[in-house]
Amino acid sequence: xxxxxxxxxxxxxxxxxxxxxxxxxxxxxxxxxxxxxxxxxxxxxxxxxxxxxxxxxxxxxxxxxxxxxxxxxxxxxxxxxxxxxxxxxxxxxxxxxxxxxxxxxxxxxxxxxxxxxxxxxxxxxxxxxxxxxxxxxxxxxxxxxxxxxxxxxxxxxxxxxxxxxxxxxxxxxxxxxxxxxxxxxxxxxxxxxxxxxxxxxxxxxxxxxxxxxxxxxxxxxxxxxxxxxxxxx
Numbered sequence: 001x002x003x004x005x006x007x008x009x010x011x012x013x014x015x016x017x018x019x020x021x022x023x024x025x026x027x028x029x030x031x032x033x034x035x036x037x038x039x040x041x042x043x044x045x046x047x048x049x050x051x052x053x054x055x056x057x058x059x060x061x062x063x064x065x066x067x068x069x070x071x072x073x074x075x076x077x078x079x080x081x082x083x084x085x086x087x088x089x090x091x092x093x094x095x096x097x098x099x100x101x102x103x104x105x106x107x108x109x110x111x112x113x114x115x116x117x118x119x120x121x122x123x124x125x126x127x128x129x130x131x132x133x134x135x136x137x138x139x140x141x142x143x144x145x146x147x148x149x150x151x152x153x154x155x156x157x158x159x160x161x162x163x164x165x166x167x168x169x170x171x172x173x174x175x176x177x178x179x180x181x182x183x184x185x186x187x188x189x190x191x192x193x194x195x196x197x198x199x200x201x202x203x204x205x206x207x208x209x210x211x212x213x214x215x216x217x218x219x220x221x222x223x224x225x226x227x228x229x230x231x232x233x
Contacts, residue, residue, distance in 0.1 A: 009038035014176035039119030058195035075199035079231030086167035110162030172230035
């Protein structure tokens with residue numbers, strides 16, 4: 001059995017999980033995956049962590065290609081992912097349709113769970129949103145819970161105690177996590193849409209199988225699955 005290694009931001013985890021077994025059955029190649037915040041994964045690639053392919057935001061993949069860390073011309077777009085709001089399964093879904101309603105939900109929440117703003121797309125964005133709304137982070141100091149990545153933030157949200165708990169995280173990650181659901185998207189101009197791409201690393205020891213797995217991820221057969229998970233064209 002052959003094996004390839006993939007480094008990826010958490011937004012792609014649900015898609016990989018759904019296609020891994022079929023790829024193994026079709027090719028006899030196992031995909032070993034490491035998922036983390038996009039900043040952590042990018043740092044790993046630039047520091048020389050061994051991998052055959054990497055999935056991150058399209059902007060990060062473009063920069064990695066320019067810096068010689070991914071094979072020129074190998075990048076393929078997976079789709080667009082929007083930043084959403086998560087609540088515990090079974091909790092009332094808050095009104096977040098308008099900016100005012102979302103601000104009220106944030107201020108009423110007894111806990112807000114986000115991934116590290118220094119390393120993650122959603123975490124960085126929600127901090128910008130708080131500032132745009134004029135909410136001082138110190139006001140939320142005891143209620144704003146920051147985690148190394150979205151998976152850990154969602155796990156903590158699922159086990160959290162209190163009323164009106166919220167997580168602000170990429171929708172594909174919310175849909176993949178147990179015991180939480182998507183309450184909605186960030187409203188209006190507060191919304192964020194991020195393009196994710198996947199590419200072969202320049203240090204890949206098996207670029208042929210890496211290319212095959214990319215084809216599996218972006219192929220037309222997987223299009224309904226990508227939509228179900230939360231990727232948009």
